[in-house]
Amino acid sequence: MKSQCLAGLLLLGLSGSLYAGMNSKEVTPVVEVPLVEDRDNRDYTFGLKAGTLGVGMDISTPIFQDTALRLNLNGLQYNRIEEIDGISYDGTLDFFSVGMLLDYFPFESTGFRLTGGAYYNANKFTGIAKPIDVSNVEINGVTYGIDDVGRLDTEITFNRIAPYVGLGWGNDVRFEGWGFNLDVGAMYQGTPNAVLDVHVNNSMLESQIRNDVEAEKQTLLDDIEQYKIYPVIMVGVDYTF
Numbered sequence: 001m002k003s004q005c006l007a008g009l010l011l012l013g014l015s016g017s018l019y020a021g022m023n024s025k026e027v028t029p030v031v032e033v034p035l036v037e038d039r040d041n042r043d044y045t046f047g048l049k050a051g052t053l054g055v056g057m058d059i060s061t062p063i064f065q066d067t068a069l070r071l072n073l074n075g076l077q078y079n080r081i082e083e084i085d086g087i088s089y090d091g092t093l094d095f096f097s098v099g100m101l102l103d104y105f106p107f108e109s110t111g112f113r114l115t116g117g118a119y120y121n122a123n124k125f126t127g128i129a130k131p132i133d134v135s136n137v138e139i140n141g142v143t144y145g146i147d148d149v150g151r152l153d154t155e156i157t158f159n160r161i162a163p164y165v166g167l168g169w170g171n172d173v174r175f176e177g178w179g180f181n182l183d184v185g186a187m188y189q190g191t192p193n194a195v196l197d198v199h200v201n202n203s204m205l206e207s208q209i210r211n212d213v214e215a216e217k218q219t220l221l222d223d224i225e226q227y228k229i230y231p232v233i234m235v236g237v238d239y240t241f
Contacts, residue, residue, distance in 0.1 A: 045173050047181050049236025053123075054095035056234060058181070060103065060171045068173055070115075072099035074234075086134035091127040099164060103171060111172040111179065121162040121189050123230075127154040139198075140212035140219075149209060150199035156224065159190035166232060176240050183234040192224045 045068075047058035054076030060068045076095040081088065101117035130151040136143050139152075166185015196217045200206040 043173065043241075045171050045179075045238050045240040047171055047236055047238030049181060049183070049234045051183070051234035052230070052232055053097055053234060056236075058171055058238065060173060060238075062173045066105045066108075068103045068105075068171065070099075070101040070103055070117075070171060072101055072119075073097075074099075083132070086131060087137070088130050088132045089127060090130075091125065094122075094124050094126070096122040097162075101164065103168075105172060105174070108174075111169050111175065113168055113170075113172070115164070115166045115168055115183070115185060117164050119162045119164055119187055121158055121160055121187070123158060123189070125154070125156040128152070129154070139209065140215040142208075142212050144205070144209065148200070148202040148205050150201050152199075152213070153195075153197040154220075155195045156220075157193045158228075158230075162187045162189040162230075164188075164232070170238050173240050179238050179240065181234075181236050181238045183232060185232045187230045187232050189228060189230050191228050192221065194220050194224070196220070 043061060045058070045060040047060070049056045049058065053074040056072060056074035058070055058072050060070040062068045074095060074097045076093075078093040078095075079091070081090045083089070097119045099117055099119040101115050103113045103115050105111070105113045128151055131137050131146045131149075134146065136145055137149055138144075139149070164185055164187045166183055168181065168183040168185070170179050170181030172179065194217055196213050198209060198213045200209050202209075
């Protein structure tokens with residue numbers, strides 16, 4: 001009986017030793033690490049473009065795999081002087097806008113993108129109308145002599161903050177090297193603001209002339225109401241590095 005008990009204890013001891021030996025070995029789990037594309041050399045895209053916002057430049061950087069943050073800066077000045085029916089018109093278009101935009105690339109293999117954001121919009125028009133070869137001018141249907149009215153200064157501005165939506169191609173940091181970029185969209189710049197300042201030479205008629213100029217201003221605002229939504233078309237090239 002004792003020999004059977006000793007044999008059983010011996011078997012238990014041996015099996016326990018074997019079990020402990022097996023558990024003393026450290027098991028390291030196998031973890032598969034997905035390959036991540038090295039993007040250290042493609043962190044920025046720089047672009048040059050031209051279009052309805054003037055001459056511009058872009059700087060883009062990724063914030064997610066399919067989304068990039070883009071800073072867009074545009075500017076241009078265009079001046080034109082023209083004489084019509086004895087009146088000299090000197091007009092200047094000043095383009096200046098700075099956009100903070102988000103570009104979303106829904107497809108991995110193409111540069112097509114959807115864009116949304118807002119612009120600081122300092123675009124404006126200034127003009128001077130001055131009679132040079134006429135004896136009379138007409139304001140709001142009323143005729144005045146050139147001795148009564150000197151010149152008319154005009155300034156048209158828009159809302160400083162203008163939301164933007166659009167679509168386009170390019171400015172894609174996922175593809176290294178040179179590329180083509182295109183923007184097609186709309187900037188909501190609100191109802192235009194107009195300031196008309198008339199230089200009155202006849203103080204006796206000043207009040208009447210200014211009232212007629214104010215009526216002309218309302219007509220002008222009605223004519224330019226359509227420009228509260230400004231079309232944006234810009235094309236250019238970009239480089240990702």
